[in-house]
Every structure is written in C-alpha cells, then in structure tokens.
Amino acid sequence: MSSSPTQVHDGTRSQSAGDPLLVVKDLKVHFPTSDGVVKAVDGLSYTVERGKTLGIVGESGSGKSVSSSAIMGLFHGSSAQLSGQILLDGTDVLTLSEKEMRALRGRDVAMIFQDPLSALHPYYTVGAQIIEAYRVHQDVKKSVARRRAIELLDRVGIPQPDRRVDDYPHQFSGGMRQRAMIAMGLVNDPSMLIADEPTTALDVTVQAQILDLLQDLQREFNSAVIIITHDLGVVAEMTDDTLVMYGGRAxxxxxxxxxxxxxxxxxxxxxxxxxxxxxxxxxxxxxxxxxxxxxxxxxxxxxxxxxxxxxxxxxxxxxxxxxxxxxxxxxxxxxxxxxxxxxxxxxxxxxxxxxxxxxxxxxxxxxxxxxxxxxxxxxxxxxxxxxxx
Amino acid sequence: MFAYTIRRVITGILLLVVMSVVTFYLFYASSTTPERYACGPKCTAAQLETTKKSLGYDEPTYVQWGKFAKGVAVGRTFPDDPELRKAAPQLVQECPAPCLGFSTGYSAPVRSLIQDKLPVSFSLAIAAFVLWMVGGVALGITAALFKGRLLDRAIVGLSLVAFAFPTFFIGLLLLKFVSIRWGLIKLPAYTPLTENPWLWATGMILPAITLAVVYMAGYIRITRAFVLETMSEDYIRTARAKGLNQRTVIGKHTLRAVLTPLVTLSGLDLAGLLGGAIITEQVFNFNGVGKLSVTAIQRFDLPLIVGIVLLVATIVIVANIIVDLLYAVIDPRVRLG
Structure with a gap:
C-alpha cells in the first residue's frame, strides 16, 4: 500500500488533493443517560484531505460510528451533547442550524451505511430512493433525476440499470444493494464520503469488488473518504491514514x-x-x-x-x-x-x-x-x- | 393474486358452513325450549306442540340445519311441513334464496330484519372508525415525536384514563352533559344519510365519539410504539442522511412503514364493529345489529341468532381477505400465493 496521493483528476473539481477538507478538533460526543454520561467520543481530532482516505479502526463501541454520525449532523435534535469542532471545507458543522446542516447532508458529505438491507427502505424502489436523494439537493424534474439514478447504477456496476432501477431492495443481492447504497451516496458528487463498515455484511469476493469500486470512484470524484472498519485488510488496501480508536479516544x-x-x-x-x-x-x-x-x-x-x-x-x-x-x-x-x-x-x-x-x-x-x-x-x-x- | 383471492373466498365459505353448524349445536346444547318464547306467555300445551312443529323445532338438529342450509342455497317456504301449509294456506310465506330463516321473536324474515338494522350499525362503525383513526394516529405520532416530554406523557396518560372507563360510562356522560345539561347537540337519533346528511352527522356524533374514545386510546399507544420503533430503523437514518427534512422523514418514510400494522389491526377492529356495537347502541337507543343481537339472544330466537352470527362472521372473513390483499399492496416484499 503506497501512501502516494491518488491524484487522478476528472476535471470536475478545481481543488487538488492536499488541502484539508475535513478537520475534526477535540470532538466530544456525550450521551446523558439515567445511569450517567456515556462518553462515546471523548476528544477526537483528525484531518482528511481531498482525494485521501482515512481508515478508522476499532472494536464495537469504540466510538467510530458515533464520530462519523456527528460529522453528518445526525445528532441534531437528540439528547447528545457535542463539543469541539468539525470543520468541513472551513465550515464548522457543529454550529450550523438543522436547516443549514440539512443542505450539506447528502450533498457535501454523504454516508454509506453498513448492512444495506436494513439501511434501504423496504417499501420504496431502489430508483425512487436514489431519485429522492438527488432531488433533495438538485432542482430537477423527476425524469432527469431518474436518468441520473440509472447512470449511477450503471457506474457502480448494476447490470441492466434501466430495468433494475424499478426493483425493490429485497430483489437485489447483498452486493448489489451495497452498490446501490454507494450510488445513492455519490448521486450529488459529495466532496466527503463516509463509509461505515461498507463490506461487513458481504462475502469476501463481493467485499473486494466493493472496495475496488470505492477506490475507483474516489479517484474519479477526487473526494475525501473515511472508511470505518474493524477489518485491517480493508485498512491496508484502501487507506492513506489510519486512526485507531479505543474507548472513545484515538x-x-x-x-x-x-x-x-x-x-x-x-x-x-x-x-x-x-x-x-x-x-x-x-x-x-x-x-x-x-x-x-x-x-x-x-x-x-x-x-x-x-x-x-x-x-x-x-x-x-x-x-x-x-x-x-x-x-x-x-x-x-x-x-x-x-x-x-x-x-x-x-x-x-x-x-x-x-x-x-x-x-x-x-x-x-x-x-x-x-x-x-x-x-x-x-x-x-x-x-x-x-x-x- | 386472483387465484389467492379465490382460494381465500372458498376457505371463507367453508368456515361459514362450520360456524353455522356450531351455532345450531351450541344453541341446543343450552337445553332451551325456543318454542315457548315463540308461543307467548299464555300458551297451552297443545299450542306449544303446534308451534314447535310449525317452527320445525321438533326435528333433529342436523335436519334443522339441513333445511337452513337449503334455504340459504335455494330458498324456502314456511312452514316446512306440507300438512301445515295445506291447513292454513293464508300463513304460507315464501323466503327466496339466500334465505336466513324466519325470526320467531319478530315474526319477520331474518334477512329483512338485519337489512333494516345494518345501516345504523354501519354508520356508527364507520363514523367511529374515521374519528379514532384520525385522532389515534395523529395523537400517537405526536406522542412519539415528543417522546418523554410533557405532551407525550399527557397524551399517553389521558388515553389510559379513557381506556379505563367503560363504554357505557363515557356514553352516559356525553349524553347527560353534552345533550341534556348543556343542550349542545340534540338527543342522538339515527337518520339515514341519504335522507339528511346533517341530521345523520349530528345524530351520530355522540355515539361515534363514545365508541371512538375507547378504540382511540389503544390506537394512540400502538401508533406511538410503531412510530418509535420505525424511527430507530436504519432506513430512517439513511433518509435523514440524505438531507430530507423532518416532515418527509416522518410523513413519508416512517408512516409508510407504520401503515402495514395499522391497516391489519384497524381492518379487523372495523370488521368487528360493523357487526354491531352492543353497548353503545344500547346506551343511545340505536336500533342497530348490536341491539338486535341482544334481543335475539334474550328471546331464544335461533334463526335470528344464526343470521347475525353468520353476518358478523362474513364481515370478519371478508375484512381479513381485504386486509391480506392490502398488505400485498402496501409491502412489496409480500407475495401472495
């Protein structure tokens, strides 16, 4: 695994790799419970540059997913207490209102969740869910969004995307669901992509395909990527930097x-x-x-x-x-x-x-x-x- | 889906046959003399014997059931005994298929009796259903969104209080204060919807509220639980991560998933109510199927009892089939077959 930056530009982004896109400073996420305060993340700092990949490793409950949910602003309106700074392209997302955060979510920073069977809505078609993700941030007609969804499904390697776009998640295989999840994450060309254990629920050959795909897409879109995993093989293959977490701390x-x-x-x-x-x-x-x-x-x-x-x-x-x-x-x-x-x-x-x-x-x-x-x-x-x- | 429906309908019909047999045998298991009620209080022994014979109660239960079944299938002529028909041709009555028999208590065909009362019960059930679904689901969602806060506790607490009150108590309370003491609404009475929609609504509102309050309490709690459970699902987190606003996340993604269990439950509850709300009809003196069934049982009116049992059973079976078909429409993962 070489650490040389993977600077393959597609021309759509003016920024080059190297400038920090995400800076997390002394992030704390505490959950008050009736038994006391759960310090899920306690003073975490890291930096991710454009075009680079950070791997966050740790066992269950070490705070790796919680810290990423904080970047997505998913704790808005919950009882969680957050402090520190999360600078996304210079903006501290912790100071944003829910409305401002919503505009960023899915557009500038997107998340690929583990276990796509439960992370995709069972009652809506895959296409409808991707179209929805696109139209939240882009003022386009449904037909345009649909073309975009098909294009992305094709890009992530779904065969016959123009037909499969109308399938429900349960009609997809595990690997295809994760591909669809990735397509949904990438639909707005986010500059920051967080993949939360993207391969945990998949068998090993599919795992490798998904990781290859993520790597290709990262080069293509020059996005910064955080991969949350407990698989050191994934870390070795995919990441430039590694952050090992234990008990809510790096x-x-x-x-x-x-x-x-x-x-x-x-x-x-x-x-x-x-x-x-x-x-x-x-x-x-x-x-x-x-x-x-x-x-x-x-x-x-x-x-x-x-x-x-x-x-x-x-x-x-x-x-x-x-x-x-x-x-x-x-x-x-x-x-x-x-x-x-x-x-x-x-x-x-x-x-x-x-x-x-x-x-x-x-x-x-x-x-x-x-x-x-x-x-x-x-x-x-x-x-x-x-x-x- | 068509084959599935046909199969369900056939099973349903078989179930109805079984239920009618069970009703006949249960009726006689209570060692009653139904002819006594048909004959009246000043009945002589000879009259009693004639009544028994003319009503067919002298025959074995399975023969009685056979005649009943024949009536449903092809119609019947009363009385069954050809000699009696010859003796008093002016009393002979034709009962075309599907004939549910002849009520001994009301001296009228069971089918027309039920047909008369059914609009009352249907009106009441549907009005109450609309009220409790709208109120229950709205309050349940509100409680879920304010989980743990004062509003949530107030809604859940009050629903528990409402649930604890017996139906007749709520009914009498509304009747006494809203209608009699304050005179806000005139005394509830049934007016057919086709005759005067306004009178229908005002006459129906208190009984409908009474009935709705009891069901609403349950639906608030159920909806709240389903909404909270769904909101912790991964796909709701995905929806939020897309940047959707709270209204879309709740109104679209959450409610869509909550719909499935609510349709199942409410379909069966509504079906149960369509067959008559016994207590509410009594309290407000509504002549619905509920009241009819109480009278039928008090008078040992076997044909009427069987008719009502089959009516309620049919409604429940049909509702079950509809709910299952709806289930396949709502949830794409469900495949019928």
Whole structure:
C-alpha cells in the first residue's frame, strides 16, 4: 500500500488533493443517560484531505460510528451533547442550524451505511430512493433525476440499470444493494464520503469488488473518504491514514503504512495479532485481545486500555492506572501519534510481539526502510481475509 | 393474486358452513325450549306442540340445519311441513334464496330484519372508525415525536384514563352533559344519510365519539410504539442522511412503514364493529345489529341468532381477505400465493 496521493483528476473539481477538507478538533460526543454520561467520543481530532482516505479502526463501541454520525449532523435534535469542532471545507458543522446542516447532508458529505438491507427502505424502489436523494439537493424534474439514478447504477456496476432501477431492495443481492447504497451516496458528487463498515455484511469476493469500486470512484470524484472498519485488510488496501480508536479516544494515528508496520500502541498490536495470515504458517497462533471493550459509562482510570494491556509491567510505577497518556508523536515519525506510556514500544514490538505473530517478517521490518512497500503482515488483501477461519 | 383471492373466498365459505353448524349445536346444547318464547306467555300445551312443529323445532338438529342450509342455497317456504301449509294456506310465506330463516321473536324474515338494522350499525362503525383513526394516529405520532416530554406523557396518560372507563360510562356522560345539561347537540337519533346528511352527522356524533374514545386510546399507544420503533430503523437514518427534512422523514418514510400494522389491526377492529356495537347502541337507543343481537339472544330466537352470527362472521372473513390483499399492496416484499 503506497501512501502516494491518488491524484487522478476528472476535471470536475478545481481543488487538488492536499488541502484539508475535513478537520475534526477535540470532538466530544456525550450521551446523558439515567445511569450517567456515556462518553462515546471523548476528544477526537483528525484531518482528511481531498482525494485521501482515512481508515478508522476499532472494536464495537469504540466510538467510530458515533464520530462519523456527528460529522453528518445526525445528532441534531437528540439528547447528545457535542463539543469541539468539525470543520468541513472551513465550515464548522457543529454550529450550523438543522436547516443549514440539512443542505450539506447528502450533498457535501454523504454516508454509506453498513448492512444495506436494513439501511434501504423496504417499501420504496431502489430508483425512487436514489431519485429522492438527488432531488433533495438538485432542482430537477423527476425524469432527469431518474436518468441520473440509472447512470449511477450503471457506474457502480448494476447490470441492466434501466430495468433494475424499478426493483425493490429485497430483489437485489447483498452486493448489489451495497452498490446501490454507494450510488445513492455519490448521486450529488459529495466532496466527503463516509463509509461505515461498507463490506461487513458481504462475502469476501463481493467485499473486494466493493472496495475496488470505492477506490475507483474516489479517484474519479477526487473526494475525501473515511472508511470505518474493524477489518485491517480493508485498512491496508484502501487507506492513506489510519486512526485507531479505543474507548472513545484515538490511541494511534498516522500514515497507514507506518501504523501497520511500526505500531507503537499495545492495542494496535492486539488488532494485528488477531488477523489471520493466509500465506503464513497455519500452526501460528491467532492471539486475541483478552478482556472486553471498556465501559463508556465508567471507563477505566488512566489509560483506558490498561486492564487488557499485556505490557503494563514495562511502564514504571502505576502510571497506566493513574495517568491518561497524551496522544503524542512516537520516536519514529512526528506524524505518527500514539497514546501510550511505553518508553520504547518499537523494541517491544520487534522483540516480543512480531516474532509471535509473524516471525518471517521480523528481519524485513527491523531492517532499515527499504524501497517499496514492506509486506504488511496479515493484510495481504481483503479477498484473502478469513482464509483460515 | 386472483387465484389467492379465490382460494381465500372458498376457505371463507367453508368456515361459514362450520360456524353455522356450531351455532345450531351450541344453541341446543343450552337445553332451551325456543318454542315457548315463540308461543307467548299464555300458551297451552297443545299450542306449544303446534308451534314447535310449525317452527320445525321438533326435528333433529342436523335436519334443522339441513333445511337452513337449503334455504340459504335455494330458498324456502314456511312452514316446512306440507300438512301445515295445506291447513292454513293464508300463513304460507315464501323466503327466496339466500334465505336466513324466519325470526320467531319478530315474526319477520331474518334477512329483512338485519337489512333494516345494518345501516345504523354501519354508520356508527364507520363514523367511529374515521374519528379514532384520525385522532389515534395523529395523537400517537405526536406522542412519539415528543417522546418523554410533557405532551407525550399527557397524551399517553389521558388515553389510559379513557381506556379505563367503560363504554357505557363515557356514553352516559356525553349524553347527560353534552345533550341534556348543556343542550349542545340534540338527543342522538339515527337518520339515514341519504335522507339528511346533517341530521345523520349530528345524530351520530355522540355515539361515534363514545365508541371512538375507547378504540382511540389503544390506537394512540400502538401508533406511538410503531412510530418509535420505525424511527430507530436504519432506513430512517439513511433518509435523514440524505438531507430530507423532518416532515418527509416522518410523513413519508416512517408512516409508510407504520401503515402495514395499522391497516391489519384497524381492518379487523372495523370488521368487528360493523357487526354491531352492543353497548353503545344500547346506551343511545340505536336500533342497530348490536341491539338486535341482544334481543335475539334474550328471546331464544335461533334463526335470528344464526343470521347475525353468520353476518358478523362474513364481515370478519371478508375484512381479513381485504386486509391480506392490502398488505400485498402496501409491502412489496409480500407475495401472495
């Protein structure tokens, strides 16, 4: 996975890749409940540039979907308490009124949801739903919108789009539904596209097709993309930057190639350890992360990950329990941020973690930076995910 | 869909046959002497015997049922006994198909009795239905949109209070205050719609409200629950993510999905009411099917009871078929067959 920007212009957009389209600063999303405040997202910051893809990784309940719903302004009118800034092309969406936000939603920033069977309305045809999405923002006749819907269905690879446009979601296969969902997301040429686990409900071959499609479309439209996933294969294949979330906070953030080869946070190590490797030794162990995701109502003190961390003993005193580590650059790269007290995570990773999960990669990664992309272990393409179920 | 409908109609007819048999046997299971009520209080033993014979109550139940079934299919002539017909030709009555028999209590054909009362019950049921559907659905949606807030609690609380009151209490309350004490509306009475729509409406409004209040309470709660459930569906989030306004999200995407269960429930409730609202008709002294059925049972009027049972059953069966067909129209995923 090279990190060079995929700058293929279609001429429709004047902006080039490079300027930040989305800047999230210290975003907090708190839900007051009768049991206390649930801190679903607690101080999250990241940046996505045009034409670039950010992968947000984490387990269920880590706040990845909630933070994206906040960008869509979907918490308007709910009891959620939001603070911080979400700058979309310079506009802070948190300060917008519901009406102003509605004008952005679906036009400038669109979302592709997981499980398209439940995310598409069962009582309306696929075409009607795409046409509706188009006509909310464009003042066009129904026939024009219909042509646009057919054109997009064709673009995302639905066969016979002029006929399938009148089908209901239940008449589509899972992969086709996700394609239709993507067509709906792209119908207004959004500059920002958020894909919330776009391939979770699909089988592996279809997953690969959908990811390819997303990549092609991103190049074509030069949009910024956020992919929310717990699949590191997707991250490796698709993203330029990676943000690892744990318990509502970012715990590691940097270039994808950096993070997958030189992770500096034990939780990220855990994620990498639990990915099976197709080309690897079949007797090698898959090492799950022990314990359960933290409670967001009563998160652990200090580092949220400390109750599950195998390397706590390497931190002097009980720093992990008492003090929350800051998200700061690690030793290798000023843009590679990690939230961990470990003084020399690189050494521990190379000497203790890597030999355990991918012995054949130790030399390759430990050696000085080579030309070309290093073989990211365990992430040899999505089509092979789950090859050793 | 056509084949499906035909199949449902045939099953429905079979069900009606079974129901008529059950009604006949249940009637006699209560060891009654229906001829006593037909004969009157000063009936001699000889008269009683003649009455019994002339009404056909002396024959085995299955023979009686057979004659009834024949009447429905091809018509009948009363009395059944040819000797009695010969003895008193002036009393012979023809009853063309579909003949539901001859009411012993009213001395009139059951079919014409029911036909007379049916417009009253239909008017009442449909007026109440419109009121409770409009009120129930509107208040239910309102409660859902204000979930947890004062308005929601007020609506849900009041609907519970209304639900707790018996129908006759609400009816008498309205009658006493609105009509008698305050004189806002004249005493309710039935006027055919075709005769005078204004009188029809004013005469119908209090009984319709009475009936609607009880049903509305349930529909408020059901609608509120369905709306809340639907609003948490993923496709509603998708609709909002498209940038649709709240009115479209609720009015189009949410209500469309809520329609299915509401059609099912309301169709069956309406069907039940079309067969007569017994208590409401009594309270307001409306001569509908409800009141007719009470009289029929009090007088052990077997033909009338069977006629009303079959009427109500037919309405419910037809309503069921219509609801199922509508279901396929509303929900594209439903395929009948």
């Amino acid at each position: 715990v590691e953030y940097g270039k994808t190639s950096e993070i997958l080869t030189h992770p500096e946070m034990p939780y990220t190590w855990g994620l990498l350890s639990s990915v099976p490797e197709v080309t690897g030794d079949t007797s090698a162990k898959l090492i799950p992360i022990p314990g359960n995701p933290p409670s967001l109502l009563n998160p652990p003190s200090g580092c949220h990950f400390h109750p599950r961390c195998a390397h706590r003993d390497k931190v002097p005193g009980d720093l992990c329990v008492t003090t929350t580590p800051e998200l700061v650059p690690g030793g290798r790269d000023p843009h590679h941020l990690k939230r961990c007290h470990l003084a020399d995570p690189e050494d521990i990773y190379l000497q203790e973690v890597l030999p355990e999960i991918a012995p054949d990669l130790v030399d390759e990664i430990a050696a000085p930076e080579q030309t070309g992309a290093p073989g990211v272990h365990g992430t040899t393409g999505t089509t092979e995910q789950g090859g050793r179920a």
